[in-house]
Amino acid sequence: MPDNIVAILPELSTALGQTLLMLAIGLSAAVLLGGPLGIWLFLLGPGQSLANRPLFAVVSWAVNTVRSFPFIILLVALVPFTRVIAGSSIGPVAAAVPLSFAAIPYFARLVEQNLRDVPRGVIEAAHAMGASELQIIWRVLIVEARSGLVLALTVLAISFLSYSAVAGVVGGGGIGDLAIRYGYYRFQTDVMVLTVAILVVLVQAIQLVGNTIARRLDKR
């Protein structure tokens, strides 16, 4: 094994752990906050049960606005906010703050779009049976859209795996940080190849798991 790679092996496992930590925090925030935001956005939409044109426009605009920031700008712009939330502006936990900030509206939009595929008549039938708004969310929307939602989460996970690599810029650590520090700044091409290979494997694994779960959940 090339010396360069042997030298970074201990760091590699730390970096992998940091990447997974950033991803876990970012995805959790996306599901826990972006999920409800997406459902709300859907219900505010035209023809839905909480339809409210001005509020829909405002929420939709806010989602688009956050999504239009290049991630690297968001990363830097949010530093003061990150310090308040994470107590520091460096390290994987700190990097997870802007990561989450970007992931929430991203996932919200994906959720909203997936819920639009739930046939209107099914929602209506639930209303006719006397279901409450909350019951319709849990027992109709999420059940009917579940395989699409899993695929949305898969897309999100893969996008944010590469976002987390950018987070290395602000000292977030992780695989991407390793690639930049050794592979790029020190011209260690073998390290670069190895880190990219790890990312390729991770992406393939995430997509495979996502596809498998989505297929099992889909009874349509």
Place this chain on the structure above:
Amino acid sequence: MSKIQNLDPGLPPPLIRLDGLGKSFALPDGTRFDAVKNVSLQVRRGDIFGLVGKSGAGKSTLLRLINLLERPDHGSVTLDGRVLTSLGKRELREARQGIGMIFQQFNLLQNASVFDNVAFPLRIHGRWRAHEIEQRVHECLALVGLAEKIDAHPAQLSGGQKQRVAIARALAPRPSVLLCDEPTSALDAETTQSLLATLRDINAQLGVTIVIVTHELPVVQALCRHVAVIEDGAVAEQFALAETGAARQTALGRALARLVAAPPQEAAYA
């Protein structure tokens, strides 16, 4: 109220009573379309009542006003003495348990099994225990002849079977009324016939009052006892199907009279 025609004075009050219902929709060009105009109707308990009319006549909107899937602009809906139009959200949800509904496109949950679909209305109303739900789902599926499909998913069923699951689902909470919105329009003639037989059984054996919207006159002939012809958002005429003495005023009414008078082999779903 004098403006409402009481079908048979001396009988108990109607199960469903619509008073002066109106509903209009905003069109994209900014004008409003009056889908239902000042409709008053009464449906007696145990009846099978047909709302017939051409597409766009407002018959589906009228049906959807009965369980307030559409909110009327004016007028009131009374079910079994309870004024639905004055209920709050929670009370209306409660009242909807007593009103089953089936649709042209079945509207089943695709990702839920037949069991879970039929259990749906029972689970959303907290007072059913798990074993009661299980028992009731079996009962309802047996009633529509689909007991063996309990673990299937809707995608594995034919159109007629899907509509039977939808009927079982609608009947599960023991409703007094079943609203049917073009229930056979997506089905072939043979399937329609057996589905209509099931609806007749439900009416005869369980005493469930049925209100059905359809544009298929043979369906009306095979199923309904009373009919209202809807034209341009209003009731153009109303009659008992068996009563052939009086001259009918609408083209649909006359067509129905001809169908009823026709020899049996011409009656598609007799």
